[in-house]
Amino acid sequence: TKELALGALIGVVAGAVLCYAVASTTKAGIWDESPGVAILAVVALAYFSTESLGGSAYLATFVMGLMVGNMEWLGLGHHDEHAALLEGFLGQVAEIATLLVFVTLGLNLPFEALSRYFVGGLLVMFVFIFVARPITVLACLLPDRRGEWTGKEIAFISWCRETGVIPAAVASLLLARGVEGAEIAVSMVALAVCVTLLLQATTAGYLARRLNLVD
Template sequence: MTPASVEIAKHVLMEFGIILAVGSACAVFAQRLKTPDVVVFLIVGTLLGPDVAGLIQIKSDSTLNQLVLIFGSCYILFDGGASLRLKVLKECWITILILATVGVLITAAITSVAAYYLLGVPFIVALLLASAIASTDPATLVPVFRQVKIKDRVAQTVMSESAFNDATGAILTFAVLAIAMGQGEVTTASVLTDLLKQASIGLIAGLVLGYLAAMFISHEKFGFLQEYAPVVSLMAVIGAFLTADDMGASGFMAVFVFGIMIGNKDAIGFEMAPDEQEKLNDFVGTTALLMRMFIFILLGTQVDFALMGQHLVAGLGVVAVFMFIARPVTVFLCALPDRRTRWSFKEMLFMSWTRETGVIPGALAGLLMGMGAPQARLIASVTFLAILTTILLQATTTRWLAQKLDLLAED
């Protein structure tokens, strides 16, 4: 008799094979359609899941799923950070900082009012829902901007915001949860202190590990790992996330900053041999594609249509306010004061539309269910509505809108 563990391993291997085979076909199909591949992955995932074909049944609370989500999000963030340029960040850092902190609070405040009236829930539950979905999703936005070439300062501002605002969204969510579950008073000072701590430690961890990795793979004298740069990228991504997380900081921020250091290593005096750099770029690109396949196909398989159906109309109303009121108000209030950058109306309009919700809000909703938060199932249903709606509607129209607003970069 075959041991149960072997049968489980074979079943998981078969599911992974299905994801790779279908994902590869979807990537080619998306390329032909000139559509961001995450959209196609998500749609196909819903068809492969338990509610339709039943070919993939990896549960959202399983260790395997959490491993894919955490490592996949980290590697996509690393890829996004490596694509950013310090020159652009220096120009737009004020807007990025305000969007990633104050912007999350503005979005949560407006969305919570909509949830309170449309869903008819206590205000603390409405605020908990709004906090969970307030941050944008780097795992979606980074791949979209990889495929749709937008002018540098706009694309890099939106990508940087999505990486940095995860910490704000998570801290706000758990601060509201503490109040909702009667675990004492949560003051503004304590929330701000926690945010500053997570951000600063994550930033320092990313800078230090990024500098060391850049030195070991590209320094003329100490670059003894140059031929193993792809392996170093894997080790360092895991190390940066776990180091920051163990110190009570934002692991995602550490990974993103680590990516920025690797992508800008020439600016700090390190330069790789062209053939080794090309090998690293190919490896990072392929690995990021694999992570997108697994994350969004699995995310699609875990959509609970029965749960979403219970709050469909009111939930869509909340998502509509979230997309068409909360985000534009947030962008214009946060970007207009930055007189140094001088954002045009077209640029702010584009940033108002690109705010996809995805892996991080989905993970927060899952954590709320696991922790027994009040009305957690309702929060999860509206969160998945936001994920599906924003990805399917906004990601597919990114190229069209950029073209209309004359924001596509030259090939």
């Protein structure tokens, strides 16, 4: 569609500009010593420009990140110290973005929908934790012969999971855009985050010790 095409096009152009700006070469790298400033400036400009033109701003920023993360394919690169600066900046931004996603989820949590679908949501969480995730882990790890995964390692990975920042972001976006049924998605994501934090995160260390996976 036009929205996706425009977002991809702007993302490629802005990504090329950003790569050129932060690269450590003799012909490029006007912002190689302060990549954080370059990233914030170019990403903000590309995002709001794409929004105003009717394109997909999220796709544009994703394409930019994809290009900057694979600059070597474009014949560009970083000095070690500049790469360390960029990595540290991106880590800090990721932490802040994760916090903001969960704050937004909490601010927009529809308690009425959560109470209405609470029991059904717990049943869904039960299926996800004890059925869907173990099956998914087995399907991904069993074909990986090089990894030589043990049964204990597979069991631990099947039990532990991330807190769901991507589902939280998507659910918040659906709610912000007024998509029908978005309050159900937000409620289920919030319930999943709470269940996994209270149940799985608190028992991960104990399980690792029981399985002799820690020194």
